[in-house]
Amino acid sequence: MNKKVLIDEKTLDERVSELAEEINRDFAGEKLIVVGVLKGAFMFMSDLLKKINLDTEVYFLKAESYGRGTETSGTVKITKDIEADIAGENVLLVEDIIDSGFTMREVIGLLGQRNPKTLKLASCLSKPSRRECEIDIDYLGFEIPDEFVIGYGLDYAEKYRNLPYIGYIEQ
Secondary structure (H helix, E strand, C coil): EEEEEEECHHHHHHHHHHHHHHHHHHHCCCCEEEEEECCCHHHHHHHHHHCCEEEEEEEEEEEEECCCCCCCCCCCCEECCCCCCCCCEEEEEEEEEEECHHHHHHHHHHCCCCCCCCEEEEEECCCCHHCCCCCCCEEEEEECCCCCCEEEEEEEECCCCCCEEEEECCC
């Protein structure tokens, strides 16, 4: 398998800095609960958190719709929920990629039922050509073509998450 770079490390870092500046501005002087969607968002979330200069709490949830394949199953399972009461709180949901939108629709619905003051979505990547349900992304890193991407937290059958860039496998 031949790996190709789609978004290099420097470009990722610059865009994450820009997103953090927007978040710092939007929530200036307020507390922010940051919820990462495991496993894919961990690298993006870590880099983003390093640049957010706010009073933050960090939690994770795990939602699955891919299993070990490259196509979404269409069924979303929440296999780990957050441990915090988010009622009346500013919540930033951090995701690696918005593809079909099914997973985010479920996660946003779940968290929205808990009455946060605000619920915003930051996603490193978006694949609009694959979207099957509308999702509003408040803080978007990059829009990408319909490639199955790896690296920077994203995997193929649990491999390649550790790559410092976002790439794809040339077949």
